[in-house]
Amino acid sequence: MYKTIGVLAHVDAGKTTFCEQLLYHTAAIKKRGRVDHQDTYLDNHTIERQRGITIFAEQGRFEFNNTMYTLIDTPGHVDFAPEMERAVQVMDAAILIVSAVDGIEGHTETVWQLLKKHQIPTFIFINKTDREGANLHEVMEAITRDLTQNALLFNHKIDTTVKEWVAERDEALMELYFANQLEDTECIQALRKLIEKQQAVICMAGSALKDEGVIEFFQWLDQFTFSNYDSTSDFQGKVFKIRHDGQQRLTFLKALSGTMKVRDEFTFGEVVEKITEIRLYNGSHFVTVQQVNAGDIFAVKGLSTPEIGDVIGSEQQSITFEMIPTLQAKVLYNGSLHMKEVTRIFRELEAEEPSLHVVWSEQFQEISVHVMGVIQLEVLTEVVKERFDINVLFGRPQILYKETICEKTVGYGHFEPLKHYAEVHLQLTPNPRGQGITFMNVCHADHLSVGHQRVIEQHLFEQEHHGLLTGFPVTDIEVTLLTGRAHNQYTAGGDFREATWRALRQGLEQVENRLLEPYYRFKMKATNDHIGRMMSDIQKANGTFEAPILTEQTVIITGRAPVATFMDYSTHFAAYTNGKGALSMQFDGYDFCHNEEQVIEQIGYNKNADHIYTSSSVFLAKGKGYSVPWQEAKQAMHCDVE
Incomplete structure (x- = not known):
């Protein structure tokens, strides 16, 4: 039997120390390392050891009770959340580490929601119970309130409390319980089924640093989990x-x-x-x-x-990830390497970290990358130096904006310089927010071959397309191929790219375009005396919030706010709550920009100077191509127009 177990946590909850103890007890390693000694087994990268944080998801491997385990230690810092999210995709079960001192922290809730979305059976190890200020009762209350009602504090044995908890969830077991006939084995089987359905979350406490409760926790996890993989079918x-x-x-x-x-x-x-x-x-x-x-x-x-x-071995398409960068930074390099070679280096890094989304601008000879935060940029600088022996810096991170349209239109593109020919008509319709670019095809094969239709679709998705307002990518548009035309003799490779991009751009020119910015969904918790400051800060940040949830001592406020105004708020929040407040922020998609005019003016994009995109079409007369501006292009098209 094979099981893949992931270990996840908010940064500094003790995740890597927990992994060291577990690997030691299962004979995967002979000596336990420590984060503060810079000798942990899975944080084996120099940068990780120097910084004392997990950056890369690495795995340990060991056999326990006739099961082959892979243990994946994941990053806890939000800047490296995409690496953590990718590891979640292959987990059979997860161990969530929660500090008994700090409780449920901002990133803890983000991790929990991710595990819940992917239906990963999860166990919670409440760590640092040996530390001053540890409060197991308060942490369990927080887990039940903020994460799940299905949390069960398990004291390493099947006792009356556990049997009662399980019996409450199964009528047949309830009868056995009242008859005092509920056996331990039946209880374990019931818990296994509940855990598999994410209807039970086993919580156990201990201290990873002091090696208290770690192996006992894992022994129960081994009993409570199972996997069933088929080695006889196709790979x-x-x-x-x-x-x-x-x-x-x-x-x-x-x-x-x-x-x-x-x-x-x-x-x-x-x-x-x-x-x-x-x-x-x-x-x-x-x-x-x-x-x-x-x-x-x-x-x-x-x-x-x-x-x-x-x-x-499957036709399944790649999944989409939730941990999406909202910042972009330019690569600053003044060395002797050609920028194309520097781009190749960053493409290699992008293969390992797809969220980087490396963009090369031929016009400005610049490389830019998408990032989660400044810590990631610092690490990237060190990685590039260590692996490729070149020195790079990064410009100040900027918000990643997007653009969309507000109404339906049809865009027309024609490309016909001498000995070239292609024409494309595209209907552009606003998509629901977050839908991205989608494609439909109503073009008849009598008008354009199926092969050419596929080429048009390919060109629509081969890269992101510049908007008119800022040059940032357009999104949330349904593109429908209406019709097109090719020439038997003169249509050559690249002609449909030119016609397709011009049709898209020409369509954008005809309607109102709007700027979109990324938003956070936030949840903040503090004592009641801070409620006024919290609501005031949200309003100042152009955010919105739901009715506060008040208890005798605390207030919880949830809402949405632009990343641009809220990205640095955690520092201010921690300061005025003296570090006792809890703030979690998750990327919550794009919405209309709160200061659209200001951003457009600040970026200063000139749509007519974009050498990659033009809304004009090219037609042929007397053996020579000539340009037709977008306003006149519709009337000049060769196909029937709508």
């Missing part, structure tokens, strides 16, 4: 991590079904790739094997096409 494997070993790429997978062997071949589109090596990792160490089975976690060499989130 399917989910890509959840990419690394580079020297010059070669390592693709990390979770085998969902079947088996994989060295020399197996897989087809990606028209590309056929062969598995040349399979590795089983334990920290930075590995062994090579000839075969892996369903349920296992491993790395392979030989694959260069699949991206993180892809499922090999």
Whole structure:
């Protein structure tokens, strides 16, 4: 049996120390490391040890009670949340570490919601019970109130309290309980089913640093969890991590079904790739094997096409992630390398961290990256220096804006310089917020071949497209291909790209465009005396909030606010609540920008000077191409227009 267990927490809750103890007790390591000694097993990167935080999701591997376990230690800092989220995709169960001193913290709730969304059975280890200020009763109250009503404080045994708790959730067991006939084994089986359905969350307490309660916790987790993978069917494997070993790429997978062997071949589109090596990792160490089975976690060499989130052996499309950067920063480099080579370096990093979304501007010869925060930029600087021996800095992070339209329109694009020809008509319709760009096709094959129709769709999705207001990407638009035209002799590669992009741009020109900005969904908790300050700050930040929830001593306020005005608020909140308040913030999608005119003026984008995009069309007369401005393009089209 194979089980993949993830360990997650708010930063500094003791997650890595917990992993060290568990790996030691299961004989995966011979010596326990400490974060403050910079010698922990899974935080094996120099940068992690120097900073004392987990940055990369790394795995340990051990056998326990005839089960092969992979233990994944995930980052706890919000700047590295995308790395944590990708690891969640391959977990069979999760251990959430909560500090008995600090309780439920901001990122704890974010992690919990992510585990809940992916239906990962979760266990909670309440850590640091040896510390001054630890209050197990208060933490359990907070878990029940803020995370789940299904939390059960489990004292390492099936006692009367546990039996009563389980019996309350099953009528048949209730009868046995009242008859004093409910056996421990029946109780364990019932708990296993409840845990699997996320209807029970087992909570146990201890101290990872003092090695109190860790192995006992895991022994019960081993009893309460199970996995069922089919090794007899065709192979399917989910890509959840990419690394580079020297010059070669390592693709990390979770085998969902079947088996994989060295020399197996897989087809990606028209590309056929062969598995040349399979590795089983334990920290930075590995062994090579000839075969892996369903349920296992491993790395392979030989694959260069699949991206993180892809499922090999399946038509399933890549999943979308929730931990999305809301900031963008320019790469500042003054060395001797050509910027194209620097871009290649960042593309390699992007394969490992897709949320970077590296953008190269040919016009300005600039590279920009998407990031979660300034700590991530500091780490990126160190990674680039260590791995590639070049020095880079980053500009001040800027908000990632987007643009959309407010009404339906049709855009027309024609591209016909000498010996080239393509025409495209696209209907643009506003999509619901957060839907992104979607595509529909009502073009008849009599007007345009199916092959050309697919090329148009491909060009729509091959990159993000600049908006008219700021040059930031357009989003939340349904694009419908109405019709188009090709020439049997003169339509060449790239012609439909030109016509498609011009049609999109021409459509944008005809309607009102609006600027969108990212928003946080926040939840803040503090003592009642701070309620006035909290509500006032939210209003000043152009946020909105729901009716405050008041108790005798505390107030909880939830709401939404722009990232631009709220991204640094946690520091102020911690200051005026003396560190005793709790603030969680989650990305909550895009909405209309609260200071649209100011941002547009500040960015100063000139839509007519964008050399990549133009709304004009090109037509041919007397053997020479000439430009037709967007206002006149509709009348000049060759196809019938709507």
